[in-house]
Amino acid sequence: PDGDGVRQFELTLQAGRTEILPGLSTPTWGFNGAFLGPTLRAGRGDVVRVTVRNTLPEATSVHWHGMHLPAAMDGGPHQMVEPDAAWTPSWTVRQPAATLWYHPHPHGSTALHVYRGLAGMFILDDGEEHGLPTAYGVDDVPLVLQDKRFAADGSLAGDPLGGFYGILGDRMLANGALNARFDVTTERVRLRILNGANARMFNLAFADGRRFHVVGNDSGLLSAPVEVDRLPLTPGERAEVVVAFAPGERVVLRTLDNGVDLAKGNFDIMSFAAASELAPSPALPAHPADLPPITPPSGARVRTFTLNGRDTINSKQMDMDRIDVVVPAGATEVWEVATGGSSHNFHIHGAAFQVLEVDGAPPAAWAGGYKDTVFVRSRSSARLAVRFGTDTDPARPYMYHCHILRHEDAGMMGQFVVV
Numbered sequence: 001p002d003g004d005g006v007r008q009f010e011l012t013l014q015a016g017r018t019e020i021l022p023g024l025s026t027p028t029w030g031f032n033g034a035f036l037g038p039t040l041r042a043g044r045g046d047v048v049r050v051t052v053r054n055t056l057p058e059a060t061s062v063h064w065h066g067m068h069l070p071a072a073m074d075g076g077p078h079q080m081v082e083p084d085a086a087w088t089p090s091w092t093v094r095q096p097a098a099t100l101w102y103h104p105h106p107h108g109s110t111a112l113h114v115y116r117g118l119a120g121m122f123i124l125d126d127g128e129e130h131g132l133p134t135a136y137g138v139d140d141v142p143l144v145l146q147d148k149r150f151a152a153d154g155s156l157a158g159d160p161l162g163g164f165y166g167i168l169g170d171r172m173l174a175n176g177a178l179n180a181r182f183d184v185t186t187e188r189v190r191l192r193i194l195n196g197a198n199a200r201m202f203n204l205a206f207a208d209g210r211r212f213h214v215v216g217n218d219s220g221l222l223s224a225p226v227e228v229d230r231l232p233l234t235p236g237e238r239a240e241v242v243v244a245f246a247p248g249e250r251v252v253l254r255t256l257d258n259g260v261d262l263a264k265g266n267f268d269i270m271s272f273a274a275a276s277e278l279a280p281s282p283a284l285p286a287h288p289a290d291l292p293p294i295t296p297p298s299g300a301r302v303r304t305f306t307l308n309g310r311d312t313i314n315s316k317q318m319d320m321d322r323i324d325v326v327v328p329a330g331a332t333e334v335w336e337v338a339t340g341g342s343s344h345n346f347h348i349h350g351a352a353f354q355v356l357e358v359d360g361a362p363p364a365a366w367a368g369g370y371k372d373t374v375f376v377r378s379r380s381s382a383r384l385a386v387r388f389g390t391d392t393d394p395a396r397p398y399m400y401h402c403h404i405l406r407h408e409d410a411g412m413m414g415q416f417v418v419v
Ligand code: C2O
Pocket: 063, 065, 103, 105, 236, 347, 349, 399, 401, 403
């Protein structure tokens, strides 16, 4: 879809059971079903209206991660939906084509609610010619990657609020399935990959080491494809990649231990099986998009955020009643995010940013586009150029936080208003 329509969606949060391990039934939560949620899709200029109904036994919220919208529609911890209640946010899409997602955001319970299965994708189109594959589920494929742990009876195991980082699972799920297989029917496939895990960094690679192209990340497509053979993705981050296949081949997508504590272990995630004849695909575009760089004006406001331990930013835990930062509408600011002895990632609601520097050097080319979540490994710092939205509301805050959900829930989160 593109332009000036009204997109009406119904999302019902519900409890159910899912067969994830063969022959066992896992209690799970989902949107409009037992596990995960439907892919929502809207175009630039569209009015989106959602009816969110909560049939769960506890209150939660639904946050539109990466969406630029008024704070009252953001679905953060201030927009709780009680059991048996409904919430009906609406907004107009005013941002470039991107792969966003939605998930609960109740303060203190996000890790548990996401772990039980509440997550879905929200794809935005902008009517522009990007030269990329566009047949949904055929050569334009959403992949929600998550790791879980299971008890012997099939129920989800592990404590989302336990340990330093929360859960690092030993079973890898793609779109909720173990050992998923995708049947490739075209020469190239565009994968829209979401790291929907609580804590794990996926360091993605194909078992045969083949190279692939990153064409987009969190908040928009790149100005040029970037060829890689590995791609690290931390919780909340998205990447769009294009992978080429030869007729008849079969290849496994894996995550590889890269020494970062969040990426522990080597695991197969899913396999791709190519048909003996493949339909032709468009050539890889030289310029998937042409987004203007986010450039801080001279004299731009600089703010510093230090992520300490597992629960504070600038030595403070999240306080629902405290506004930490006041940003002028439409401002571009420089936010510097630093870590101590542990790794974190940093997400900002309602804004797009570009990574200017990591430890004083420009970021890798694949991290060069519009983002909303960035990994900052231990004893490092990232300098971000953040462009804030123009929807003002002095009373309702947006959040910034570590997207390792155990840390977010423990208080590694702050609040800002746009005025
Ligand atoms: Cu994906 Cu504040 O969240």
